[in-house]
Amino acid sequence: MNLQAALALGLPLGIGIAAIGSGIGLGGIGLGAMQAIGRQPEATAKIQLAMIIIAALAEALTIYAFVTMFLLKGKL
């Protein structure tokens, strides 16, 4: 397997694997936030803000994989 074939297989796969992890994380964040809002509806604004921040942090991991793909795409 030469470098190009390895890249062509690995880049989309890498994004997919990163997306699985991020998806699990985002699901957990959403679950926790929804439950918290359900318990304390008056704190919705604060919970939502924290949720968005943590969701952005979790989502960033997939974005790193995505950026890496675009950096390595030139070698294809």
Next chain:
Amino acid sequence: MGLEFLARVRKTSTWLGGVVALMAATYASPLRGLAFGAGVLWSLVNLQLVERIVVTLLGPDRGTPAGLRRLGLALTGMALLFASGAALLSLMSPVALLAGFTLPLVVIVAKAATLLLLDSRAWRGLVRHRFRAALAALVLAIGAWFALGALTSAGGAPSSPAAERSAAASAAGSEAHGAAVGEAASPEAPETSEKEEGFTNIIALVAGANPHAAWAHFLEHYEVLIFSLFIALLLLLVAFLASRSPQRIPSGFQNGVEMVVEGLSNFIVSILGPEQGPRFVPFLGTLFVYILAMNLFGLVPFMHSPTASLNVTVALALTVFVYVQFIGFKELGPIGWLDHMLGNPRDVIGWILSPLMLPIHIMGELAKPISLSCRLFGNIFGEDMLLVAFASLGVTMLPFKQIPFGIPLHAVFFPLALLGSVLQALVFTVLSSIYILLMLPHEHHDEHAAEAGAQHAH
């Protein structure tokens, strides 16, 4: 069929003429598009003047001095118009000018024909039943499909080498741009359309029209910078116009801008606390508005998101980094800053752990700009790429690639892009304010819900 009909004709012709002129400028040559637009404009002014003359001659105030004066004005305008028409004919390509000139007339004929058709008995019989109307629409669509195919295969024959080349290039994936907004596959600019990805923007168009000029290369090289400066100027203009003559009871524009500023101010103060917050509202609010405008700019046709380039996002993140360190030095002093970096050691265990805490803190501080810039860049770039991919899919789905039509498949993702743009600007601002909050001398550490998230991350 009164004057209202003419007004509708004017409206339709203006829109249609603008779109066709833009297409001609993109696909044929900019000069030809300009000539077409000039032709449409000339024809529209001509129609307007003729209408004015007819109204003055037949209207209620014929013969009065006011009517006579209006008539004289219209006739003078007519003479001027014909002189300018002659000048235009000698300057620009006559074919495009004539095509532009006939466009409003074509619109009049088409509108009149449609009116006649809609009033006719056959049409009423056709659309009475839903099923029959659907069948007729289907037949029309299929007929249009085949007619377009026949037209383009007959008319597109001379230009087939270029079309084949662009088809081959887009099959290779290197030219997945253009699509619904306008494809830069013009034969003049092969080398410029090779390296850039994404929708064609206006600077690429201008540079593609002059491939050998030095200033075109300069423009293309600093395209991101030019767009971001343009956005900054736009925001400056908005701020200036909104605060030029402030009213006590604001209305309209001033009201809207004040609403935005007040909302941002409340939001930032709710994160940073009422005594520290107001100081940082100008910096963080500007950051939010600027990033939001830059994110949304990619959705405007012929424009380009500056934040879809790593250079801009790194610059923004470095600005935040330097600002946060500056705040730390100013608020804590050098000793306090070092103390913060050592993890605020107060007891024996703290001092033992401090050599470990220093590299962790330094790495954490350095990771902040990297994560900020990569997140913003990746999200906006990914959004744009998604739109481009689906738009080019919509174009290549149609078998005849020469015609500038496509199925707007990417329209589904506009709401997603809007949401993502706002969310990323918000996340950038919130994270920046939390970095500032972490740098400030913290007495009541655990009160803010948002802070917990940032501490988990770093």
